Amino acid sequence: MLWKCSVCGLVHEGPEAPEKCPKCGAPKEKFVALSDDDAKKVYASDRTNDIHMEIIRLSMKIADLADEGVKLNLDPACVSTFRQAKNEVWIIKQRSKAELAGHMAKGKW
Ligand SMILES: [Zn+2]
Incomplete structure (x- = not known):
């Protein structure tokens, strides 16, 4: 309950x-x-928000790894790959953050 x-x-x-x-x-x-319906929504929101938070956490981890790769500077292709990964993961992170902010505004928490 x-x-x-x-x-x-x-x-x-x-x-x-x-x-x-x-x-x-x-x-x-x-x-x-x-109500049972509202409780189901709360549980679904709870898990969904946890997934967004985990995606944000992993995005930060990938960004850190990409930074390390850039610093190691093995060859231009690697550096370019790491820079791209960092840019792409920024978008993934921001999308989940925006979605979480929307959930909070709508009480889906
Ligand atoms: Zn209270």
Whole structure:
């Protein structure tokens, strides 16, 4: 069962609402039980947002590797490949960040 704090939006998972909101301190009465449909959306959003965050993390890792490759400067083709990878991964990262920002604005969190 999922419960949403009507004051700050925190979602609590459990058989009942918490005594008080762990984020804003609102009392139990301020929690509303989510319908099955809304709960499904919350779980889908949660996993989707985690995937976006993992993609952002991996993009940063790829950018770091590309930087290292550029510095090693083995030959022009390698340097060019690493520069391209860094540019491409920037787009991947920004796309996921924009999508996450959209989710937060729409309460898909
Ligand atoms: Zn709260």
